Amino acid sequence: MCLAIPGRVISTTGDSIMRIGRVDFGGIVKEINLAYVPEARIGDYVLAHVGFAISMIDETEAARVYEDLREIAKIESELEPAS
Amino acid sequence: MKHADEYRDGKLAHALGARIAHEAHPTALYHFMEFCGGHTHAISRYGIQDLLPANVRMIHGPGCPVCVLPIARIDMAIRLAQRPEVTLCTYGDLMRVPGSNGNSLLKAKAAGADIRMVYSTTDALGIAEAEPDREVVFFAIGFETTTPPTALAIRVAAEKTLKNFTIFCNHVLTPSAIQNILESPDVRELGRVRIDGFIGPAHVSAVIGSQPYNFFAEEFEKPVVIAGFEPLDVMQAILMLVRQINEGRHEVENQYTRAVKPEGNERAKAEVAEIFELRKSFEWRGLGQVPYSGLRLKDAYAAFDAERRFDIREVEAHDNPACECGAILRGVKQPADCKLFGTVCTPDTPMGSCMVSAEGACAAHWTYGRFRDHARAAS
């Protein structure tokens, strides 16, 4: 449900409910309404759903969680007998 | 794509699977329901079940707003679209959903109705502005993720005093549905469906935050872990759920911290609260009438309400009696239990919404589950 994907804001126009950003999703650029993320600046990552940004991506959190995942993987590979 | 691709790493997934296998108590059973259809899709598409130990099972929940839309509401949309002055704008997901008599928006379009697929409410607004002679009706569906975009469209339509733009509102609420499932006899008393914990929706939570789930964790003493949509997110959430069960905890935890805050998106919530109000009750395909689970436009925005402008009423409509979508949506039955599965009901000729929607349990089983059964039978 609710396909939303992360993209990077590369430019913005307008303001308030008509604040629109050009957002880069891995090479595809689409216009996304930024009304719900007034704090979004150029260079920030937002989560977009049906043409609207519904939240910001917290890159610090993202890095932290990903490190956790890699830690778990490291522990597991140490537990596994060498193959 | 950054913040997505990293979470699709097969090696990390295997490592997580191994960790889950290590931590799950060998004699215990862990049954988790992923409420959200996007999670069902990720689990199927990446074959996550194959990476989990046998005693950790996923149960598919009803979190697919397309799947739970009742036939009567599809019929209403088709009737609206058939009015010569109406241009019905809809997301692609709804085009093939079967209404009564096997009709659908796609078929109605072939028969001449002006139905246009759009990616966003912004597009529907654009059509209304470009074609002032047409009555543009936007078929609004979705959970809390999709409601803020509709709210903003109404706000813009109001500011531009558009006279030819309305919405047909079918927005529904997630917590109400979760509560309905947890309170259902199947789960609560009869123990027919055993649910030990929930994987909470990713993007609904980005809007509503993690707070609304506290009630479930406390009242029903089940852990809830909010998970992102990528496969590694789901697996990490499963690990967190296993740990909660092992430690006897039943809390709300957030795996998707990069996008979900405890309070969610305040601005989006405020906009929705300004424009919409709760219906006393709304029908969910498979769950029946669920109290305070659906939204409609407030009187102040009546001018944008298609149900009021066009005076269309719900006409009672029933699913095919042999269709088990209801039981499947509640997790009581499996797709293979339905007599229609694979015979009368296929993705070509869907009888119920579980087969039409890409993330419906039956469609998922058709694409991925059959492979597993096929492979099992062959080995």
Next chain:
Amino acid sequence: MTVKTYKRKLDIKNGRVDLSHGSGGRAMTQLIADIFHEALDNEWLRRGNDQSAFDVVGGRMVMTTDGYVVSPLFFPGGDIGSLAVHGTINDVAMAGARPLFLSASFIIEEGFAFADLKRIADSMGEAARAAGVPIITGDTKVVERGKADGVFITTTGVGVLPDGLDLSADKARADDQVILSGTIGDHGVAVMSKRQNLTFETAIVSDSAALHGLVAAMVEAGGYGLRVMRDPTRGGLAATLNELAHQSGVGFRIAEELVPVRPEVAAACDLLGLDPLYVANEGKLVAVVAPEAAEKVLAAMRAHPLGRDAVIIGEAIADENNFVQMTTSFGGGRIVDWLSGEQLPRIC
């Protein structure tokens, strides 16, 4: 004394096709001359007949026909005209045959701009010349407003088969290798990027291309081992593999990790909720090759500009269900189903 007749040139810049251009009279002749003959020019068309003669080369010949109704008419990397030329050349080439000639018939909607028609005709001329396959005969009709989406084009192609080559969709056998010539999804995404209500900026261009040169190299390197070739157009790679599986009575097992997809195409598919396996391609082919010839054919493909990214993605297996199975990047399995209709973008 000869009477000077004043013939007004077609106003290409501002003029539009009207019903008189389809009625067989002088207007139609002028349209054909000023736009089509001008763009497609060759010795056959210059003779101005309703049919064109050519020597039969001898041996077995192939013939194919296709209708083109793509919308929008112009998209990054091509248009309905170049698509028609490439597509029909490819259908001939998929048999392993050398394409010789094309025909082109146009059904034009009343009101269609001359400028657009000329753009399309010029594009076809260029594509035909680049491929070395001339359009030697054609037809023009005009229909009332609303009865054609701008213009519909039907092209027929003829070609000649090398001796002994008899590729067919029912010839795949268990253990045959499946070779894909390059990245999937480019064309479908490029077209979608221009379609109304789904617009996004993108650097992706359609992969529309004539594949007969690539095919000739494949036939030379390992023609004896070729079972069947097909270009995965509408319905994408998934449709093609399912068709072949059913027609040959086999199954296929492919690996997701081996199927090349450009990152931008993958991103666009993520955005719209589409699966690249089902997205159209117009410059790629799938070849089912006997195991003993696979490496030779693959090498020949990689040496050709249109086959640089060629890769063996899997193999045919015995399977009475004719499933197309795919191992996912996670090592799990899924069935690549045969969709009944077009894949639609989704929000859920």
